[in-house]
Amino acid sequence: MRNPLSETIVNIKPSGIRKFFDIVSEMKDAISLGVGEPDFDTPWHIRDEGIYSLEKGKTFYTSNSGLLELRQEISNYLMRRIHTSYDPKKQCIITVGGSEGIDIALRAMLDPGDEVLIPQPSYVSYEPCTILAGGKPVIINLKAENEFRLTPEEILDACTEKTKVLVLPFPNNPTGAIMEREDLEKIAKVIEEKDLFVISDEIYSELSYKDQHVSIVEMPGMKERTILINGFSKAYAMTGWRLGYACGPEEIISQMTKIHQFCIMCAPTTSQYAAIEALKNGDDDVAKMRDAYNQRRRFLMNAFKEMGLECFEPYGAFYVFPCIKEFGMTSDEFATRLLKEEKVAVVPGTAFGDCGEGFLRISYAYSIDNLKVALSRISNFIERLRSEK
Amino acid sequence: MREEILRVIEKNSRIETKELAVRLGLTEAEVVEEMQAMENEGIICGYHTMINWENTTDEKVTALIEVKVTPQRGEGFDHMAERIYNYPEVQSVYLISGGFDILITIEGKTLREVSQFVSDKLSTFESIVSTATHFILKKYKDHGTIMTKKHEDERQIITP
Numbered sequence: 001m002r003n004p005l006s007e008t009i010v011n012i013k014p015s016g017i018r019k020f021f022d023i024v025s026e027m028k029d030a031i032s033l034g035v036g037e038p039d040f041d042t043p044w045h046i047r048d049e050g051i052y053s054l055e056k057g058k059t060f061y062t063s064n065s066g067l068l069e070l071r072q073e074i075s076n077y078l079m080r081r082i083h084t085s086y087d088p089k090k091q092c093i094i095t096v097g098g099s100e101g102i103d104i105a106l107r108a109m110l111d112p113g114d115e116v117l118i119p120q121p122s123y124v125s126y127e128p129c130t131i132l133a134g135g136k137p138v139i140i141n142l143k144a145e146n147e148f149r150l151t152p153e154e155i156l157d158a159c160t161e162k163t164k165v166l167v168l169p170f171p172n173n174p175t176g177a178i179m180e181r182e183d184l185e186k187i188a189k190v191i192e193e194k195d196l197f198v199i200s201d202e203i204y205s206e207l208s209y210k211d212q213h214v215s216i217v218e219m220p221g222m223k224e225r226t227i228l229i230n231g232f233s234k235a236y237a238m239t240g241w242r243l244g245y246a247c248g249p250e251e252i253i254s255q256m257t258k259i260h261q262f263c264i265m266c267a268p269t270t271s272q273y274a275a276i277e278a279l280k281n282g283d284d285d286v287a288k289m290r291d292a293y294n295q296r297r298r299f300l301m302n303a304f305k306e307m308g309l310e311c312f313e314p315y316g317a318f319y320v321f322p323c324i325k326e327f328g329m330t331s332d333e334f335a336t337r338l339l340k341e342e343k344v345a346v347v348p349g350t351a352f353g354d355c356g357e358g359f360l361r362i363s364y365a366y367s368i369d370n371l372k373v374a375l376s377r378i379s380n381f382i383e384r385l386r387s388e389k
Numbered sequence: 390m391r392e393e394i395l396r397v398i399e400k401n402s403r404i405e406t407k408e409l410a411v412r413l414g415l416t417e418a419e420v421v422e423e424m425q426a427m428e429n430e431g432i433i434c435g436y437h438t439m440i441n442w443e444n445t446t447d448e449k450v451t452a453l454i455e456v457k458v459t460p461q462r463g464e465g466f467d468h469m470a471e472r473i474y475n476y477p478e479v480q481s482v483y484l485i486s487g488g489f490d491i492l493i494t495i496e497g498k499t500l501r502e503v504s505q506f507v508s509d510k511l512s513t514f515e516s517i518v519s520t521a522t523h524f525i526l527k528k529y530k531d532h533g534t535i536m537t538k539k540h541e542d543e544r545q546i547i548t549p
Binding site: 014015017018021022024025035037039124291295296298299302368 | 397408414
């Protein structure tokens with residue numbers, strides 16, 4: 001029999017996050033600080049709308065782009081939050097999570113050989129999705145000394161004649177880094193100069209703790225060359241509903257819709273009805289969850305300070321990214337020993353790119369009580385490591 | 390700052406001021422000072438413990454009593470409310486709108502104890518027109534806390 005598999009897909013290596021969780025699931029008393037999804041349930045009024053839509057028999061497909069009412073609410077929301085107007089009929093598509101948006105945006109924009117700039121450490125899907133779309137990933141290694149923000153120099157250094165797309169993953173998973181207005185202004189100039197297109201993954205936009213989130217599309221000339229990706233998973237604790245959206249120039253959105261209609265048809269109908277309620281009446285819930293995350297973030301940062309563990313202050317998402325270079329171990333070794341000796345699971349920074357070496361991703365999508373136990377174990381562990389030296 | 394402090398201690402009054410300060414990005418001195426001020430101003434009126442008595446061996450009966458009152462000249466309902474809330478077995482007293490006037494929650498050891506309170510004490514007041522007593526059979530949620538189930542982390546392993 002011939003080899004049934006595509007060489008392209010076989011050569012893509014599986015995500016590195018999984019390994020630790022497989023161990024955790026078999027280990028009694030292990031505490032995980034590894035999960036990248038909210039620990040809250042979807043607010044009840046949103047769930048209730050989903051249930052109500054089922055009771056009413058709204059179990060049909062929606063149009064390919066999604067319910068117009070939902071796209072209208074998204075358009076209102078974006079105007080309210082980032083002061084940018086999108087035509088709900090032509091510049092918006094409802095996707096199955098932000099992940100689908102990333103995939104179809106890349107597929108709609110890339111020809112074989114086109115280069116995609118991917119800043120790392122970042123979410124693990126950009127690279128494989130680029131390869132699957134026939135593009136060539138070009139990694140930008142973000143630096144701890146810049147608090148893992150992207151600088152115009154880094155873009156220029158990575159650009160070639162074939163560079164077409166820049167992925168902009170802020171607020172960032174796994175570092176918690178954000179891009180403030182000044183940072184965005186600087187890179188916008190370079191993006192225009194090099195005639196790049198941007199896929200701005202703003203799934204964590206509501207989880208910004210410094211000032212309100214600023215989007216690249218707010219910079220002059222950027223809306224015309226940006227696909228904005230967002231969704232309901234993180235802001236409204238709706239991960240399981242699988243719902244996101246992409247907004248951008250009609251020219252690109254219409255081609256994305258073509259891909260979407262052939263492989264997905266439309267996003268889940270129940271989720272779309274629930275999402276309308278989320279956007280209409282969910283601002284308070286988002287604020288409450290943001291406050292809770294922010295308290296945990298401050299709590300963690302303070303605990304690291306007391307332990308003497310080096311960590312820049314992250315202002316976004318629900319991750320902190322402490323540096324463990326002082327212990328002379330790789331991230332993988334550190335995480336493995338921490339799990340074996342103290343039964344705390346964290347994700348090695350290297351799961352998000354080679355430049356994550358020497359760092360750990362710690363999620364604070366956990367209750368304070370949970371964090372307290374985990375932190376005291378981490379503290380014991382690093383005390384022991386220091387005394388071994 | 391006050392509202393933030395209140396929101397946390399409303400759910401957890403045992404939190405240490407140091408931790409509270411860290412979580413809210415304040416200094417411990419600020420938190421202590423602000424809490425003291427709110428105690429003095431009658432904003433913070435006590436620090437209670439949520440107890441699910443059903444899970445203890447203690448026998449306890451709780452009832453809600455609706456009371457209809459003829460308001461008294463010059464005093465409205467306040468005088469009547471005071472006479473009711475002075476009984477130690479009375480847990481809470483509210484003046485409310487709707488079909489009756491005052492809602493009482495009362496705790497006793499037995500059904501008889503509660504009904505004796507109604508027949509011997511409450512109904513003897515001249516200005517009380519009528520009462521209706523509802524015994525609580527099960528508490529599902531109290532002070533925003535769901536009593537009947539524990540929340541477990543059911544999040545699954547997923548990558549990326």
